[in-house]
Amino acid sequence: MHMISKLIIDKTNTTPEVVLDPEKRIFKITGESRPSDVREFYDQIILWLIDFRQEFTKASDLKDPIDFSFNLEYFNSSSAKLILDICKVLASLKLGGYNVTINWCYDKEDIDMLEVGKELSSIVKVPFEYIKTGVV
Numbered sequence: 001m002h003m004i005s006k007l008i009i010d011k012t013n014t015t016p017e018v019v020l021d022p023e024k025r026i027f028k029i030t031g032e033s034r035p036s037d038v039r040e041f042y043d044q045i046i047l048w049l050i051d052f053r054q055e056f057t058k059a060s061d062l063k064d065p066i067d068f069s070f071n072l073e074y075f076n077s078s079s080a081k082l083i084l085d086i087c088k089v090l091a092s093l094k095l096g097g098y099n100v101t102i103n104w105c106y107d108k109e110d111i112d113m114l115e116v117g118k119e120l121s122s123i124v125k126v127p128f129e130y131i132k133t134g135v136v
Contacts, residue, residue, distance in 0.1 A: 030071040095126065114130060
């Protein structure tokens with residue numbers, strides 16, 4: 001399989017950490033998302049995922065697991081649309097029969113973030129796994 005290269009974006013004060021590493025099977029977006037240019041930030045991620053989907057569907061067994069984790073403390077409304085677009089790409093793999101799990105992490109005190117995850121799951125018609133963080 002031609003392995004697509006990994007995409008790593010370091011966390012800043014306004015952007016989340018992004019780790020998309022197919023070799024190590026790590027797929028996660030972590031932190032706060034309020035970039036000044038939301039399109040510029042997220043387009044690279046969406047394009048990577050589309051390329052990954054094409055390579056993955058050409059060369060992978062349906063059973064190969066993909067665990068994609070969102071662990072966002074905060075994201076603004078501009079980021080929400082692009083996060084939804086990421087979920088749509090992941091959902092297309094899941095609905096295509098691939099073993100995809102979308103993990104939606106939320107702080108136990110942040111019920112609003114849990115509700116956002118449920119809404120995104122409903123829109124893309126794929127169940128998410130909800131992981132409560134901040135548990136002692």
